[in-house]
Amino acid sequence: MSKAESSQPLKKSVGRPKSLASRNAILGAARDLLDEVGPHKLTIDGVAKRAGVGKPTIYRTWANAQELAMAALVERVEVGAAADTSLKVHTIEDLVESIIVRLNTKRGRQVALMLASGEPDGELFKAFANRVILQGRQEGLNLLQHMQARGEIRADVDLSMSLDMIFGALMLRLLLRHEGLDPTLARGSLAIIMDGVKV
Amino acid sequence: MSKAESSQPLKKSVGRPKSLASRNAILGAARDLLDEVGPHKLTIDGVAKRAGVGKPTIYRTWANAQELAMAALVERVEVGAAADTSLKVHTIEDLVESIIVRLNTKRGRQVALMLASGEPDGELFKAFANRVILQGRQEGLNLLQHMQARGEIRADVDLSMSLDMIFGALMLRLLLRHEGLDPTLARGSLAIIMDGVKV
Amino acid sequence: MSKAESSQPLKKSVGRPKSLASRNAILGAARDLLDEVGPHKLTIDGVAKRAGVGKPTIYRTWANAQELAMAALVERVEVGAAADTSLKVHTIEDLVESIIVRLNTKRGRQVALMLASGEPDGELFKAFANRVILQGRQEGLNLLQHMQARGEIRADVDLSMSLDMIFGALMLRLLLRHEGLDPTLARGSLAIIMDGVKV
Amino acid sequence: MSKAESSQPLKKSVGRPKSLASRNAILGAARDLLDEVGPHKLTIDGVAKRAGVGKPTIYRTWANAQELAMAALVERVEVGAAADTSLKVHTIEDLVESIIVRLNTKRGRQVALMLASGEPDGELFKAFANRVILQGRQEGLNLLQHMQARGEIRADVDLSMSLDMIFGALMLRLLLRHEGLDPTLARGSLAIIMDGVKV
DNA sequence: AGGTAAACGAGACGGTACGTCGCGTCTTTCA
DNA sequence: TGAAAGACGCGACGTACCGTCTCGTTTACCT
Numbered sequence: 001m002s003k004a005e006s007s008q009p010l011k012k013s014v015g016r017p018k019s020l021a022s023r024n025a026i027l028g029a030a031r032d033l034l035d036e037v038g039p040h041k042l043t044i045d046g047v048a049k050r051a052g053v054g055k056p057t058i059y060r061t062w063a064n065a066q067e068l069a070m071a072a073l074v075e076r077v078e079v080g081a082a083a084d085t086s087l088k089v090h091t092i093e094d095l096v097e098s099i100i101v102r103l104n105t106k107r108g109r110q111v112a113l114m115l116a117s118g119e120p121d122g123e124l125f126k127a128f129a130n131r132v133i134l135q136g137r138q139e140g141l142n143l144l145q146h147m148q149a150r151g152e153i154r155a156d157v158d159l160s161m162s163l164d165m166i167f168g169a170l171m172l173r174l175l176l177r178h179e180g181l182d183p184t185l186a187r188g189s190l191a192i193i194m195d196g197v198k199v
Numbered sequence: 200m201s202k203a204e205s206s207q208p209l210k211k212s213v214g215r216p217k218s219l220a221s222r223n224a225i226l227g228a229a230r231d232l233l234d235e236v237g238p239h240k241l242t243i244d245g246v247a248k249r250a251g252v253g254k255p256t257i258y259r260t261w262a263n264a265q266e267l268a269m270a271a272l273v274e275r276v277e278v279g280a281a282a283d284t285s286l287k288v289h290t291i292e293d294l295v296e297s298i299i300v301r302l303n304t305k306r307g308r309q310v311a312l313m314l315a316s317g318e319p320d321g322e323l324f325k326a327f328a329n330r331v332i333l334q335g336r337q338e339g340l341n342l343l344q345h346m347q348a349r350g351e352i353r354a355d356v357d358l359s360m361s362l363d364m365i366f367g368a369l370m371l372r373l374l375l376r377h378e379g380l381d382p383t384l385a386r387g388s389l390a391i392i393m394d395g396v397k398v
Numbered sequence: 399m400s401k402a403e404s405s406q407p408l409k410k411s412v413g414r415p416k417s418l419a420s421r422n423a424i425l426g427a428a429r430d431l432l433d434e435v436g437p438h439k440l441t442i443d444g445v446a447k448r449a450g451v452g453k454p455t456i457y458r459t460w461a462n463a464q465e466l467a468m469a470a471l472v473e474r475v476e477v478g479a480a481a482d483t484s485l486k487v488h489t490i491e492d493l494v495e496s497i498i499v500r501l502n503t504k505r506g507r508q509v510a511l512m513l514a515s516g517e518p519d520g521e522l523f524k525a526f527a528n529r530v531i532l533q534g535r536q537e538g539l540n541l542l543q544h545m546q547a548r549g550e551i552r553a554d555v556d557l558s559m560s561l562d563m564i565f566g567a568l569m570l571r572l573l574l575r576h577e578g579l580d581p582t583l584a585r586g587s588l589a590i591i592m593d594g595v596k597v
Numbered sequence: 598m599s600k601a602e603s604s605q606p607l608k609k610s611v612g613r614p615k616s617l618a619s620r621n622a623i624l625g626a627a628r629d630l631l632d633e634v635g636p637h638k639l640t641i642d643g644v645a646k647r648a649g650v651g652k653p654t655i656y657r658t659w660a661n662a663q664e665l666a667m668a669a670l671v672e673r674v675e676v677g678a679a680a681d682t683s684l685k686v687h688t689i690e691d692l693v694e695s696i697i698v699r700l701n702t703k704r705g706r707q708v709a710l711m712l713a714s715g716e717p718d719g720e721l722f723k724a725f726a727n728r729v730i731l732q733g734r735q736e737g738l739n740l741l742q743h744m745q746a747r748g749e750i751r752a753d754v755d756l757s758m759s760l761d762m763i764f765g766a767l768m769l770r771l772l773l774r775h776e777g778l779d780p781t782l783a784r785g786s787l788a789i790i791m792d793g794v795k796v
Numbered sequence: 797a798g799g800t801a802a803a804c805g806a807g808a809c810g811g812t813a814c815g816t817c818g819c820g821t822c823t824t825t826c827a
Numbered sequence: 828t829g830a831a832a833g834a835c836g837c838g839a840c841g842t843a844c845c846g847t848c849t850c851g852t853t854t855a856c857c858t
Binding site for chain 2: 152160172193
Binding site: 640653 | 817
């Protein structure tokens with residue numbers, strides 16, 4: 001039932017079109033507030049005031065604060081990703097390392113909160129998960145499949161589970177903070193996956 | 200700043216002591232409401248009314264709804280754990296399997312939400328994480344250390360990371376639901392860890 | 399600091415205008431509750447529930463229960479006064495008699511309580527005092543001034559004090575109930591004022 | 598139903614007697630708080646904390662904050678009166694003047710509030726009114742009766758009403774602040790009463 | 797060029813919940 | 828055994844946001 005991000009209707013709209021300036025102001029304000037007060041305290045009232053916009057203008061596009069937060073985070077992630085296209089990721093190790101770097105920020109925890117608090121069967125939730133997490137996982141899956149095709153990984157291995165173990169370990173440390181989380185861990189976790197732990 | 204769960208003071212307290220009956224009623228009501236309406240909608244007003252208790256009585260012990268929710272979940276987990284002592288867990292595989300079973304419930308997501316939304320540096324958060332997650336992880340760590348001592352695992356392996364990969368994969372699937380999560384996965388994830396994926 | 403009763407701004411207000419229906423419902427509920435439970439027990443919660451209105455809607459116009467009570471009483475007094483225009487008051491005796499009648503009711507004590515408990519330097523307090531008490535006093539002052547002009551009262555008499563003595567006696571008996579308060583007293587008190595007590 | 602001010606029981610009390618020190622501390626704290634925060638904000642909690650006393654100790658003697666406030670004011674008035682015995686009051690003019698001085702203080706308004714907000718038929722209310730107001734009025738009544746007996750006042754004059762007019766005028770100005778209230782008014786109001794206003 | 801329809805800012809609306817304060821009562825422990 | 832300390836059930840406080848609803852105004856498209 002979400003109103004957000006529906007695919008553009010082909011029928012020409014009548015009346016005054018939505019203001020792109022307002023949209024940008026709203027997402028910008030949301031982004032700022034996410035950093036300043038955190039996702040719990042992100043309120044529609046606050047965003048409206050900060051963006052210099054009426055509340056109905058926000059509700060016309062997003063159904064509630066959570067959707068707005070997701071939209072703001074997605075946009076930020078995509079902007080970041082666009083900036084990253086320069087540095088090519090060729091190996092699974094590079095990929096994991098870059099994921100750690102991106103996760104290990106304030107924004108990383110914001111994303112994690114969205115994932116944990118959202119309704120996992122909702123339309124928007126899936127879209128969000130896809131864009132901010134599963135996309136990276138898919139990249140990794142492609143890389144592993146190539147390795148499997150090249151005979152570097154056994155044919156019977158559950159690649160999906162392997163990836164979830166790598167990414168999951170990062171997520172766990174992000175959430176619990178019981179152990180550090182730094183880019184050098186990429187090599188360690190991959191070593192475990194590749195070689196196993198048996199003698 | 201949390202008032203909850205302060206370590207037991209040795210000095211005899213003066214004045215009327217806190218009512219254990221009230222405490223139980225509050226935690227019971229919180230537990231029920233967590234299941235019925237979910238963690239987002241758990242309100243102090245609701246708990247107070249349901250428990251037949253005044254709001255200040257709740258605030259005297261817990262600073263906000265989140266702390267109360269954590270306390271209710273901790274208690275539930277501990278009661279569950281106490282009931283489980285009968286079935287002995289001898290192998291790492293048994294452990295992971297039982298964790299999956301426990302995670303893969305409504306309560307599992309509730310716990311995950313707490314972990315994702317709490318302030319990770321807060322006192323209560325750490326206590327919560329310790330009791331509901333890291334305790335199981337510690338059990339696993341003990342098992343793996345025994346295996347390492349017996350020469351079944353190489354001496355240079357980062358056991359901590361290995362465990363985070365196993366537990367993290369479960370957590371990831373719990374949150375994202377992009378793949379199923381059932382007890383048979385215990386064997387699969389352990390196989391990857393033990394043998395690695397290389398040819 | 400009061401928000402109530404600010405003088406009408408000439409500038410067109412922006413945004414949704416305040417609902418007159420709500421205002422009336424609130425004042426009506428307050429009026430009813432003043433009679434039913436008394437001024438001490440007049441609560442904003444109670445008025446809101448009775449009026450079918452949210453609490454913030456009340457606070458948007460009145461700062462606290464006292465201001466609301468004053469507003470409700472003022473309105474009632476004015477409605478009563480409007481109804482009274484039919485019966486003309488020509489003499490000071492008629493005036494005092496009608497004041498006694500109006501004072502000597504449940505509402506009379508409510509008004510007295512407001513006067514005694516309000517901050518006498520507050521804006522709203524002054525407005526209240528003006529409308530419910532001093533207006534009647536001013537009428538009396540006019541009558542006495544006419545008498546003075548016609549030579550029926552000595553030129554050197556402090557008319558203001560004279561009126562305060564008449565009205566004050568009524569107020570005192572209303573508050574203390576140490577002596578009865580009935581309309582026949584109008585004649586008596588005026589006699590004292592007019593003729594003095596000396597032999 | 599008031600428990601306050603019951604005459605000291607003659608029967609020997611059993612067990613530990615009520616602490617006079619506590620009583621004094623309570624009344625002192627109440628007196629201080631009456632001045633500092635006003636009668637509206639005088640709370641039992643506040644008095645208990647300030648007096649270093651448990652709340653039940655207060656409730657054992659006074660039924661609620663209003664009774665306590667009255668008790669504190671009565672005591673203060675009586676202490677003040679005791680101090681005044683030195684200066685003899687021989688004429689009605691002296692009396693009115695001294696009343697104005699005493700009324701025209703913070704405490705004067707506190708007393709007025711008590712009178713306006715109390716239940717006028719309550720036992721305690723009557724006692725309070727008697728001690729702080731009607732006693733002065735009675736003194737005045739005695740003086741006027743002497744004057745009447747000496748033939749200085751006509752025999753048919755309603756002395757009670759005359760006094761209420763004098764005192765009421767003061768009360769009115771105290772409450773409404775529409776006109777000043779200073780000791781020189783004693784002479785003026787008495788002049789009106791004595792001589793009347795007619796030519 | 798004018799009409800019209802939608803989006804806009806502003807902000808009030810009925811609500812729900814917040815976290816606090818104070819009530820008057822109760823249950824301990826201490827002196 | 829009275830008094831301090833303080834927790835209790837209760838109810839109201841005044842505030843923050845929710846998501847919706849009028850307002851009057853602006854801005855584009857479509858006659």
